[in-house]
Structures are given as C-alpha cells and as structure tokens.
Amino acid sequence: MATINDIQAFLDEKTAALEPRLIEIRRDIHSHPELAFQEVRTAGIVAAELARMGIEHRTGVGKTGVVGEIKGGRPGPTIAIRADMDALPIHEETGQAFASRIDGQMHACGHDIHTTTLLGAAEVLKELAPQLAGTIRLIFQPAEEVLEGAPAMIADGAADGLDLAIGFHNMPDMPVGEFGFVRGAALAASDRFDITVQGKSGHAAHPYAAVDPIVAAAHLLTQLQTVVSREQKAIHPCVVTVGMFQGGTTYNIIPERVALKGTVRTLHKEARDVAEQAIARLCQGLGEAMRVKVTLDYRRMVPSLMNDDSVMDPAIAAVTDHFGKPLLQREPSMGAEDFSAFADRVPSFHLLVGAGAPGRADRLHNAFYQPDEACIGLGVRALARIVTERLR
Structure with a gap:
C-alpha cells in the first residue's frame, strides 16, 4: 500500500x-x-x-x-x-x-x-x-x-x-x-476588438466625391498606439495590436468600408479599463473628424x-x-x-x-x-x- x-x-x-x-x-x-x-x-x-x-x-x-x-x-x-x-x-x-x-x-x-x-x-x-x-x-x-x-x-x-x-x-x-x-x-488579460470604418465608395480619381475609409482607418491605426504611449502609466504594461486591416478590392476604387481586428493585453485592471475607454473614444472621434461611421465591438475575454x-x-x-x-x-x-x-x-x-x-x-x-x-x-x-x- x-x-x-x-x-x-x-x-x-x-x-x-x-x-x-x-x-x-x-x-x-x-x-x-x-x-x-x-x-x-x-x-x-x-x-x-x-x-x-x-x-x-x-x-x-x-x-x-x-x-x-x-x-x-x-x-x-x-x-x-x-x-x-x-x-x-x-x-x-x-x-x-x-x-x-x-x-x-x-x-x-x-x-x-x-x-x-x-x-x-x-x-x-x-x-x-x-x-x-x-x-x-x-x-x-x-x-x-x-x-x-x-x-x-x-x-x-x-x-x-x-x-x-x-x-x-x-x-x-x-x-x-x-x-x-x-x-x-x-x-495578461486578453481582450478583442472588431472595428468597421464605413465610408462612401467611389472612383479613385475623384476622392472628393467619396469618403475614403482607408485613409480614416489608417489614421485610427496610428492613433491606437497612443493608447499605450500616452494614456497608460509607464509602469503598467499594455499592448495594442491590430492583427487585421482589410479593405478594398482593386487599384481604382475607394471601398465602402474597412475592417480591423485587434487585441489588447494588460496586466493591471486599471490599464485594462483605460485601454477600453480610450479605444472607444478614438473611434467616436474618428467618425466626427473623418466623416465616417465607426462601429466598435469590444469584447473582454479573460482577466x-x-x-x-x-x-x-x-x-x-x-x-x-x-x-x-x-x-x-x-x-x-x-x-x-x-x-x-x-x-x-x-x-x-x-x-x-x-x-x-x-x-x-x-x-x-x-x-x-x-x-x-x-x-x-x-x-x-x-x-x-x-x-x-x-x-x-
């Protein structure tokens, strides 16, 4: 025994x-x-x-x-x-x-x-x-x-x-x-976001007659990195990564929409809250600034x-x-x-x-x-x- x-x-x-x-x-x-x-x-x-x-x-x-x-x-x-x-x-x-x-x-x-x-x-x-x-x-x-x-x-x-x-x-x-x-x-805590930037499609030669979601989404892509560099405490690790940026089909058409998928990783609850709030604010502001409609689906996965x-x-x-x-x-x-x-x-x-x-x-x-x-x-x-x- x-x-x-x-x-x-x-x-x-x-x-x-x-x-x-x-x-x-x-x-x-x-x-x-x-x-x-x-x-x-x-x-x-x-x-x-x-x-x-x-x-x-x-x-x-x-x-x-x-x-x-x-x-x-x-x-x-x-x-x-x-x-x-x-x-x-x-x-x-x-x-x-x-x-x-x-x-x-x-x-x-x-x-x-x-x-x-x-x-x-x-x-x-x-x-x-x-x-x-x-x-x-x-x-x-x-x-x-x-x-x-x-x-x-x-x-x-x-x-x-x-x-x-x-x-x-x-x-x-x-x-x-x-x-x-x-x-x-x-x-880290792991959260996910799906963002759709809706513009107005049109001919690439006449961008003034369209609303370009690629340009708007590109601005958002760079702004998202300020969530880490300018909104988080330096001692609070945070990662914001966009893993998918998808929009358009050919050379001479401004597409109707662009889709982004990404992840947010944090170790502290405070940093997790800051990241979610900042991403929501940036999406809202982009719509006003760039004449696009922005839809954000932000999901908290695990702590x-x-x-x-x-x-x-x-x-x-x-x-x-x-x-x-x-x-x-x-x-x-x-x-x-x-x-x-x-x-x-x-x-x-x-x-x-x-x-x-x-x-x-x-x-x-x-x-x-x-x-x-x-x-x-x-x-x-x-x-x-x-x-x-x-x-x-």
Missing part, C-alpha cells in the same frame, strides 16, 4: 511505472489533434482512463470538457488541477512517426502533454486518496486557445465549491527538469492570471523539496491563458514545467515543436506532490 510517509519514493516509483503508458497516450492524442470545442475523441480517451482508474467523472462539461473527482479519506478543502486539451490550426512539420494525421491541425502548444500529465497525476493521487484530507477535482478543459473553454466549464459548475486551483504549462524555453513560477500577475501567494508558496516548497533544487523565478508574459478565469474565482497557482529538449530551441505555436516527453513524468511528480502536501 502507498504510504504518505515516504511520499518521494512512492511518487518516483509509481510515476516511473506509469511513464511508458503515459507516453503512449500522449502520442495517440498528438496524432489526432482536435480544435476548440471539437475535443470529442480526446475527451473520450480521458473518460475511459478515469473509468479504468475507478474515478467518478462527468463529460460534456463546457461542451467537451471532462471533470473527475477523487475523494480523500477525511474531510478537507477541494483543490482543482486543470489541464487543457485543444490543438491549434497549424500544419505539423516535425516528421515524427506520431505526427498529426489531420491536415492543418497540430498540438503545437503541448496540450497533449498537459492532458496526459493530469491523467498520470490522477492515477497516482487515486492511490494516495485514503490518506488525504479533502477532494481533488480533475478538470480537463476544452478551447483554451480561443479563451472560451474555462468560462464555459465554469458556467457548467466546474468551479463550484472549489477552495483553490492549480494550473500548469509546458515551457520549451526552460530545460526539461526545471520548474518555474511568476509572482503576482503572471499572464490577467494572478498567482496567489497562499497557494504558490506551499507549492514551490513542495516541488523544491521533491526535486531538491529551487524553482526558476520568471518574468510576467503578455500572453494570455484562460486558467485565469478559475484564478479569478479562487486562489490559484500556475506552475511552469520545463519541456525544452537538449540541443533544441523550440517555441510554442510552432510547426516544428517537439517537447521533451520526460516533462510528463516530471509534471506528474510535481503536481501529485503539491496536492499531497496540501491535503495531508
């Missing part, structure tokens, strides 16, 4: 025995990537594995998510571990034997790694459960890449009754075997991901104790992650798991991404140790 009194030896031995099977599952999921809210096959694998382990679970949470629960032997807090399952619309070019079999879809962010790691942690923690005080909720989440999966699962009750939550992400810019953390705001010291510090201590070396303290990123929707509700910590393979310089969202699969077993040990120490 597993004993919590010799937790390090148990976790190491149990995980080592599970690793070949976990790698097999990971490669199967990797070969069959599924985009946001299409993770039917992946969710089926997860549900089948949880059933095999004897873990109660429900499917169809947040459309294609799966939630399992492991009850400890004594009452205590409920802690969630969350893993995302969706892939990206990228054509894989790794040439690996288990490369994606679906053209134009790839696990280029390592969510196949995450799903498998949580399955491994589930199996380990199921065996330890009688000695733990509390409940472990296993959240297998869809649609992280579109920042909609966590809110959908929360709407279906995935966060109800939680006391704290743990998320994690593989990091190819950290060597496998290393773990990391960010104190405070770790990842910044805040690591809570009360969850993070014990987790860092648990991982440090298990592996015998300190974690790497990292800088915040202006990237976004919808685990922040859970962290906005309960105290949470987002663990960074080194996945960089020796001799490679991989990056996430890249067609050639090849994480070191050793990060799966290491992640299992780290997550299981964090939860075990919390629920002793």
Whole structure:
C-alpha cells in the first residue's frame, strides 16, 4: 500500500511505472489533434482512463470538457488541477512517426502533454486518496486557445465549491527538469476588438466625391498606439495590436468600408479599463473628424492570471523539496491563458514545467515543436506532490 510517509519514493516509483503508458497516450492524442470545442475523441480517451482508474467523472462539461473527482479519506478543502486539451490550426512539420494525421491541425502548444500529465497525476493521487484530507477535482478543459473553454466549464459548475486551483504549462524555453513560477500577475488579460470604418465608395480619381475609409482607418491605426504611449502609466504594461486591416478590392476604387481586428493585453485592471475607454473614444472621434461611421465591438475575454501567494508558496516548497533544487523565478508574459478565469474565482497557482529538449530551441505555436516527453513524468511528480502536501 502507498504510504504518505515516504511520499518521494512512492511518487518516483509509481510515476516511473506509469511513464511508458503515459507516453503512449500522449502520442495517440498528438496524432489526432482536435480544435476548440471539437475535443470529442480526446475527451473520450480521458473518460475511459478515469473509468479504468475507478474515478467518478462527468463529460460534456463546457461542451467537451471532462471533470473527475477523487475523494480523500477525511474531510478537507477541494483543490482543482486543470489541464487543457485543444490543438491549434497549424500544419505539423516535425516528421515524427506520431505526427498529426489531420491536415492543418497540430498540438503545437503541448496540450497533449498537459492532458496526459493530469491523467498520470490522477492515477497516482487515486492511490494516495485514503490518506488525504479533502477532494481533488480533475478538470480537463476544452478551447483554451480561443479563451472560451474555462468560462464555459465554469458556467457548467466546474468551479463550484472549489477552495483553490492549480494550473500548469509546458515551457520549451526552460530545460526539461526545471520548474518555474511568476509572482503576482503572471499572464495578461486578453481582450478583442472588431472595428468597421464605413465610408462612401467611389472612383479613385475623384476622392472628393467619396469618403475614403482607408485613409480614416489608417489614421485610427496610428492613433491606437497612443493608447499605450500616452494614456497608460509607464509602469503598467499594455499592448495594442491590430492583427487585421482589410479593405478594398482593386487599384481604382475607394471601398465602402474597412475592417480591423485587434487585441489588447494588460496586466493591471486599471490599464485594462483605460485601454477600453480610450479605444472607444478614438473611434467616436474618428467618425466626427473623418466623416465616417465607426462601429466598435469590444469584447473582454479573460482577466490577467494572478498567482496567489497562499497557494504558490506551499507549492514551490513542495516541488523544491521533491526535486531538491529551487524553482526558476520568471518574468510576467503578455500572453494570455484562460486558467485565469478559475484564478479569478479562487486562489490559484500556475506552475511552469520545463519541456525544452537538449540541443533544441523550440517555441510554442510552432510547426516544428517537439517537447521533451520526460516533462510528463516530471509534471506528474510535481503536481501529485503539491496536492499531497496540501491535503495531508
């Protein structure tokens, strides 16, 4: 029987025995990537594995998510571990034997790694459960890449009754075997905007008889950058990026309209509010100044991901104790992650798991991404140790 009194030896031995099977599952999921809210096959694998382990679970949470629960032997807090399952619309070019079999879809962010790691942690923690005080909720989440999966699962009750939550992400810019953390705001709030600038189409030779939406939209494009440089506090990071500027069809026609799409990233709530208000004001002013009609659709997606010291510090201590070396303290990123929707509700910590393979310089969202699969077993040990120490 597993004993919590010799937790390090148990976790190491149990995980080592599970690793070949976990790698097999990971490669199967990797070969069959599924985009946001299409993770039917992946969710089926997860549900089948949880059933095999004897873990109660429900499917169809947040459309294609799966939630399992492991009850400890004594009452205590409920802690969630969350893993995302969706892939990206990228054509894989790794040439690996288990490369994606679906053209134009790839696990280029390592969510196949995450799903498998949580399955491994589930199996380990199921065996330890009688000695733990509390409940472990296993959240297998869809649609992280579109920042909609966590809110959908929360709407279906995935966060109800939680006391704290743990998320994690593989990091190819950290060597496998290393773990990391960010104190405070770790990842940015992510918001989106769609802007339509409506003018009056006409002949390019007679612009006075038209209202040119391209010129107006070009002015707006440059004005949007003043949201960062002239409206935000210098110590409040903010990014405003227009990723699409589309209008017109040929050389000699002034088009009827121009469409812009963009994203706003901020770490502080004040900066988020300032950006939204400024963009709305600039759009309104453009209409008056340039004789165009401007329509703005501004959508707040997810808040910044805040690591809570009360969850993070014990987790860092648990991982440090298990592996015998300190974690790497990292800088915040202006990237976004919808685990922040859970962290906005309960105290949470987002663990960074080194996945960089020796001799490679991989990056996430890249067609050639090849994480070191050793990060799966290491992640299992780290997550299981964090939860075990919390629920002793």
